Amino acid sequence: MPRIALLIEYDGKKFHGSQLQVGVRTVQSELEAAIAVLAKRDVRVTLSGRTDTGVHAWGQVAHVDWPDDDVDTWRLANSLNGIMKKDIAVRTAQIVPDAFHARFSAKSRQYVYRILNRRHRSALLKDTHYFVPQPLDLKAMQDATAGLLGNHDFSSFRSTNADNSSTVCTVFRSELLSLGEGQLEFWITADHFVYNMVRIIVGTVVEIGLGKRHPNCVEQALQTSNRDLCGPTAPPWGLTLISVGYGDEYNLFADDSFKTKA
């Protein structure tokens, strides 16, 4: 039973999040249903972590223990993509050591949250960007996001219906970029995230940008663990899980795209 890691991409719009739930379409249920067709038996899929309803993934990672020793990973990915609907895709599949675990071997997760800040709504970016039609103070927002770097207790940035995992996270990257024409991207990488953390950070930082909150409220929230110091949870469709990091020993998904001659 070789263990296989899958690099998964999905448009979160029509999924009730990533984790298996009875009676609704989720990323896990879609993958397990497609794998069952090929494997001719039920096979459990383990994801690196949950994404909520409406949240997208460019590089979610899963692992499965494939019941047949003889497996062609290109053909497996291709067959799964033939079975699954168009809003979910296996980017690549790779045989990994049995010690690999999509969730427990993960050392970091990288997200981007996209904002569109202009006067009028967008037709092309409506499903991937949070639309903010009031002027934003980018400098104040960038100062606030820079303060997230390093080790902090993020319990202020956690939804109340949270699980019991550690609220102390190490943030490796926290950067708000302006791409022009009103397009902003907040990139954050951390060892792990508490529930709704990125969306609460963005909700808070947008309120700072609108002048509704003082720029130091992020720093205060990190120090005092007070959810009231944070803003609302920003909408899910702006958020995309970009990648999950596992360290060099697994050399995962190196051949996702072609080595283009250049």
Added chain:
Amino acid sequence: MPRIALLIEYDGKKFHGSQLQVGVRTVQSELEAAIAVLAKRDVRVTLSGRTDTGVHAWGQVAHVDWPDDDVDTWRLANSLNGIMKKDIAVRTAQIVPDAFHARFSAKSRQYVYRILNRRHRSALLKDTHYFVPQPLDLKAMQDATAGLLGNHDFSSFRSTNADNSSTVCTVFRSELLSLGEGQLEFWITADHFVYNMVRIIVGTVVEIGLGKRHPNCVEQALQTSNRDLCGPTAPPWGLTLISVGYGDEYNLFADDSFKTKA
């Protein structure tokens, strides 16, 4: 009757192109229907040029002669966006001199054509990128696209059902960029385009990248006006009209996004 220029964005998927046609939904018909609600009479919309079924626009330009002298452009754009479906939007509206004409005043058009070159299909980019699952020789493609710069007769790169406009175009920019993870963008700006020109260029250049055609076939096609030297027409959903240039005298759409403090 003030003349108003509109900056228009649309997702081409559910439009039968841009120009008015009986019995189908087009960009022009959607705009004219929404404007008729506000103006309480029929008002003709003139676009900078046509886009085909399935082609997107980030910055299409139109003009209308508004029947009421007293017009608030912010409110006009906002009201049109409230009436129209979510896959089309007015980014901004601006009063322009009567001499302005969306089509005849245009000095250049800029398009991007997006390609996804990797092993397996995408969930997030399926409606905006042409998926090519075989390795491409990027260098050969870049050499071919660079040869398009300047003044050329593009009659080889024209669909047979073409109109009678001039086939000599001046290309100001022709650049194939690799953004990583298999994402390629072909940017082209020219004074005007012949029918299906960008999509035939891309179809040809992809066949060069696949090794099916010699890199110099583009140069030969420009010299000999032979449609057989060109490849197939690439699919419409990879193509987006980015902007239309009118020269500095109109100073169009300068305040589309906010002047973000940075």
